[in-house]
Amino acid sequence: MNILFGLLAKVAPRFALRAVGWFTGGSGQAVLITAVVGLVATLLVAGVQQARVWHAQADAAEADAERAEWQRKAEAAAADLAALEAHVGRQNEGIRQVEQRGREAGQAAAEVLRRSAERRRETGTPSGHEEMQAWAESLPGQRY
Numbered sequence: 001m002n003i004l005f006g007l008l009a010k011v012a013p014r015f016a017l018r019a020v021g022w023f024t025g026g027s028g029q030a031v032l033i034t035a036v037v038g039l040v041a042t043l044l045v046a047g048v049q050q051a052r053v054w055h056a057q058a059d060a061a062e063a064d065a066e067r068a069e070w071q072r073k074a075e076a077a078a079a080d081l082a083a084l085e086a087h088v089g090r091q092n093e094g095i096r097q098v099e100q101r102g103r104e105a106g107q108a109a110a111e112v113l114r115r116s117a118e119r120r121r122e123t124g125t126p127s128g129h130e131e132m133q134a135w136a137e138s139l140p141g142q143r144y
Contacts, residue, residue, distance in 0.1 A: 120127055126134065 117127075119125070
């Protein structure tokens with residue numbers, strides 16, 4: 001269709017001018033009529049081509065608007081992802097702190113037990129478990 005309109009735009013004015021001149025014998029009126037017909041044909045073809053340009057511009061504007069909408073959605077998704085990553089980072093840091101405090105508390109408890117055992121050995125004091133076992137064995141007629 002584009003080829004047809006392009007050909008018509010180039011050929012129509014000349015063809016119309018020659019055809020009218022041939023049919024009328026080349027009078028001045030014929031040349032004027034031919035010029036008017038050629039002008040109308042040229043304007044018609046130019047109008048169709050301009051309509052196509054406007055349609056293409058409208059399509060491009062619509063595509064730009066859609067691209068901008070998808071760009072906005074992509075930026076919003078990137079912001080959500082960054083916020084989620086920051087939240088997960090804070091959660092992981094909290095977990096690391098709890099693990100560290102747990103390790104420190106376990107080490108402190110082990111140190112207390114170690115010192116207590118050393119003190120009992122140095123002083124000869126029995127442990128709480130040994131004291132309970134001795135007491136239970138001292139009860140008459142009962143075995144624990």
